[in-house]
Amino acid sequence: MTRNLTRNMARIIAPVLFASLGAFAAGPAMAQDSVISAAKAAGTVGEQADGYLGTKGTVSADVRGAVDALNIKRRAAYTDLAAKRSGVTVADMAAATGCQTLKSRVSQGQIYRLNGGEWQVKGAGAISLPDYCATAGG
Amino acid sequence: MNHRRSAWPKVPTVMMLPMIGALTGCIQVRAPDKPIEINLNVKIQQEVIVRLEQDAKQLIDNNPELFPE
Numbered sequence A: 001m002t003r004n005l006t007r008n009m010a011r012i013i014a015p016v017l018f019a020s021l022g023a024f025a026a027g028p029a030m031a032q033d034s035v036i037s038a039a040k041a042a043g044t045v046g047e048q049a050d051g052y053l054g055t056k057g058t059v060s061a062d063v064r065g066a067v068d069a070l071n072i073k074r075r076a077a078y079t080d081l082a083a084k085r086s087g088v089t090v091a092d093m094a095a096a097t098g099c100q101t102l103k104s105r106v107s108q109g110q111i112y113r114l115n116g117g118e119w120q121v122k123g124a125g126a127i128s129l130p131d132y133c134a135t136a137g138g
Numbered sequence B: 001m002n003h004r005r006s007a008w009p010k011v012p013t014v015m016m017l018p019m020i021g022a023l024t025g026c027i028q029v030r031a032p033d034k035p036i037e038i039n040l041n042v043k044i045q046q047e048v049i050v051r052l053e054q055d056a057k058q059l060i061d062n063n064p065e066l067f068p069e
Helices: A002-042 A061-083 A090-104 B002-010 B013-023 B041-062
Strands: A045-048 A053-055 A111-113 A119-121
Touching (some): A002 A045, A053 A061, A061 B041
Parallel strands (some): A045 A111
16 A cells, blocks of 8 residues: 555656756746747837847846846857858847848837837838848838 | 021020030040049948848747747
8 A cells, every 4th residue: 555655656756857857957048038028028128120139118137137148148149150251240240130130020019129229119010120231121 | 588587596595506516526535544443342241231131040040049039
């Protein structure tokens, strides 16, 4: 009886343990993205033409941390790509990515910001991109 | 005679300009002092941007976790 009980307990606990381990491993990245997604939906975080995420007004420490962490990862990626092309600066690579994020990563109702501009809410139409974007107007 | 004299001033000035031009003779072509420069920078710049945006697109597609929606 006792043996049966422990066996049953093990049967119950093992999957839970594995599931929580999996959640722990995937946790930080998932949590960061969901924090940012929620903040984007709430209109406190948005894409910028410079290729990075920005915050509007005061945001919680969680959101601030997630945005900073993601921007650091983006910068690393831009740096890698820029290094592969001669004469291309990290800022160039970031701006080119900004053209793409403004084009494809901002949903209607979310906020975005052009260079040196104010935060704007995306309407039904496409964002009018900066002139230097290859996809400008398209 | 009277009829002819009254008609002459009605010839439009525009029609008279080529006639005057014809009197001055041939057209002169002079080579410029400086070499002719053709600016290709604009096109090259545009090609760089197009290529960079292709890189950017791949970056976004391959690393969706860096670009959450």
